[in-house]
Amino acid sequence: MLALVEIRRRKLQFGFVTGVVGLIAYLIIMVTGLGLGLYEAAGTALLRLNGDHLAYAANSNLSVIRSRLSDADVAQVQALPGVERASPIGYVAAVIEYAPEESDTAAIIGVIPGAFSEPEVVEGRPIGGPADILIDRSWVRVAGTRIGDTLALPVGFQTREFTVVGIVDQGYFFFQPAMFVDIASWQDLVFQGDAMEEPAASLVLIQGRDLDGVRGEGWRIVTKQDGFNNIEGVQAQQSTVDALRYMGLLIGAMVIGVFFYVITLQKVSLLGILKAIGAPGPYLVGQGLLQVLVVCVVGAALAVALAILTEATVLASDTIPIDFTTSAMTTSSVSVVIAGVVGSLLSARQVASIDPIIAMQQQ
Amino acid sequence: MAILELRDVSKSFGQGARRVDAVREVTLDVDRGEVVALEGPSGSGKTTLLALAGALLTPTAGEIRVDGDDITNYGGQARTRYRRDRVGFVFQGSNMVPFLTARENLLIVGQFGGADRTALRLRADELLEQLDLTAVRDQVATSLSGGERQRVAIARALMRDPSLLLVDEPTASLNFELGVLVVDALLSEVHQRQKACIMVTHDDRMAQRADRLVEIRDGRILADRSSFETL
Known part of the structure; x- marks a missing residue:
């Protein structure tokens, strides 16, 4: 040749x-x-959630940060035809001090313990109480946190301690390692105990069929992928x-x-x-x-x-x-x-x- | 019997005021076992005539036959096959593939298809031996002397056993002694293998060694005589 x-x-x-x-x-x-x-890093934690659709607040423009759903909204979504399972989830970013003078932000996601929205634990055990927290592997690599360690999350002008009970492989949300807590604890973190304003969730994670585009008075449903694509900056x-x-x-x-x-x-x-x-x-x-x-x-x-x-x-x-x-x-x-x-x-x-x-x- | 027959062949370039008649109504036969030296000053049309015989150009008028076949209006693929199988070219100066050895420069014709490669390998070795090139067969072309390169070119031209050899100024870049060696090697191959050959040359001394001398001026044949007559 x-x-x-x-x-x-x-x-x-x-x-x-x-x-x-x-x-x-x-x-x-x-x-x-x-x-x-x-x-x-933008949101694998969202993509890996065990569902296929997400319900957002209608006025949130599909922003997880702005979405707030009431108990009534969640109940309406759960009752929709085509919905097999639906579970509320919450999101908030929190600065966590993991060592003296060492802190980083994490995506705190509230889930109902035992529900299908709670991620699978790869090490340790699932959430068992309001002070339990599951952390992602990526946080372990950055902070060196282990099962049994305590993490201090800010609540108002105070901090609340959570015990690491398990490690998950969910990745990131908004470029922050994901952490999972009881949704009631999430409500405390977000609204600092002001019961009058407590919403039920940021989103509703849904397993079901033919739900894309379904709307209610205060909410709308999109596919999980559409939800991901609408994450700010993605x-x-x-x-x-x-x-x-x-x-x-x-x-x-x-x-x-x-x-x-x-x-x-x-x-x-x-x-x-x-x-x-x-x-x-x-x-x-x-x-x-x-x-x-x-x-x-x-x-x-x-x-x-x-x-x-x-x-x-x-x-x-x-x-x-x-x-x-x-x-x-x-x-x-x-x-x-x-x-x-x-x-x-x-x-x-x-x-x-x-x-x-x-x-x-x-x- | 003539292998190459040119009948009233003309070739013009350009049109109108810019028209140049490079070859005008040339009729010429070259027989088997005959070397015809084509002589003439620069621009006389001798290289154009060679290109016409080699199907590198199409004549404006006239007819060209090789081994009795009319090649005048051959199309693209037929021309390529004709040049590959029936004509051997030896060009002026260095025309080797520079990164190939002497032997590879011969074998390259086997890559163009239509030949048994084993037979070509045997033939390449035979030609290299006949042209006294065995010692340099594995040297890359750039390391060969001018005389060796021209002899490799002759060997390559003979690889497909063509009936017609077209040789353009084979000694232009060589001194007289080397030129004689190269031309004698060419004559020997043509006579021994009974090919027909046209050799374009500026050099009278080389032209005298051919069997026939054809002098060309302004695209026309001025004289056509055997070299014996010129002595």
Whole structure:
């Protein structure tokens, strides 16, 4: 194969462009991983809740922060046809001091103990009383909190102590590790004991069918995914990440395109000679595309290896929200290869259009 | 018997005031086992004539036959096949694939299809030996001398056992002694294998070594004589 022999004998030239393609692919994988990480941090705790629909307050514009539902709202939702199970949940952010001079915010989610809305405990036991709290693994990694430790959550001008009874794997909500308490405790945290204003919940988690778009006087139901998509900043954040990815792919396509175009221009006389001695145009175009494929595939493989190395070293501390999944790496790599092939089409056109008469003009 | 037959062949470039008649009503036959030296000043039309015979250009008028087949109006794929299977080109100066060895430069024609690769390998080794290139067969083209490169080009032109060889200024970049070696190697192959050959040259001394001399001026044949007559 002419294409492969050329790569083997011109290692420096092709090694250089393979390195550049690898760095671009690495950048795209990092951006994709960052997008996934941010997506997860925005609200996996919501996505992992054991339901398929959510009821919001009608005037909340699908904002979990603004949504407040009364007992009557919750009761109406629970009684709807198509609802199999429905359970109120509450949300509030709280600053938690986990060590002297060390604090961080957490998403406190109130659930009815024993209800389907209470997440599965991966270590320890479920909520058994008003002073129990379940914490996410991500909090354990950041704060080093263990089962049996106590956490002080602010209630008005005082703090209320909760005992860690279990660890869950629910992830984040609003970029904060999720924690789960009895919904009655959540009401205390949010309204600080002012019984006159206590709502029943922020949302109602529902298991049921044909409920998307159903509305009541003070509430409306959407799918859980729609609820997630309406988390403040999620859409803008994903659009930004997507724009970065597309920009990376565009730059990759241009770099590969320009490199192979320059190489083609350097080889015009040689390609003319090959055509003159009987090389079919499609054969030469095919050889060029084979070189592009080799460069892109090797570059993408290097990028994947570099990303895995990065994940194992730099990102091991889990402070940067980057998530490398096999599918993200595969998608990014395939995208780089496709972008490279698209970028090289100009060169392919150039090769196809070379007139073999050029071989007679090498004076 | 003529392998190449040109009948009233003309080739023009451009139109109107910019029209250039590069070849005008040329009639020429080249027989089996014959080397015809095409001589003339720059711009006389000799390279255009070579390109017409090699189906790199289409004539404006006239007819071109090779082995009795009319190639005048061959389409794209037929032209590619014709150049691959029935014509051997030797171009002026360096025309090797620079990153391939001498042997690989011969074997490359096998990648264009239509040939038994094992037979081509045997043929490549045979040609390299005949042209005294065995010692440099595994050297990349850029490390070969000018004379070696031209002999590799001759060997490559013979790889598909074509009936017609078209050679453009094979000694232009060589000194006289090397030029004689290259032209003698070409003559030997043509005579021994009974090919027809047109060799474009500026060099009278090289032209005298051919079997026939055709002098061309302003696209027309001015003289056509055997080299014996010129002595």
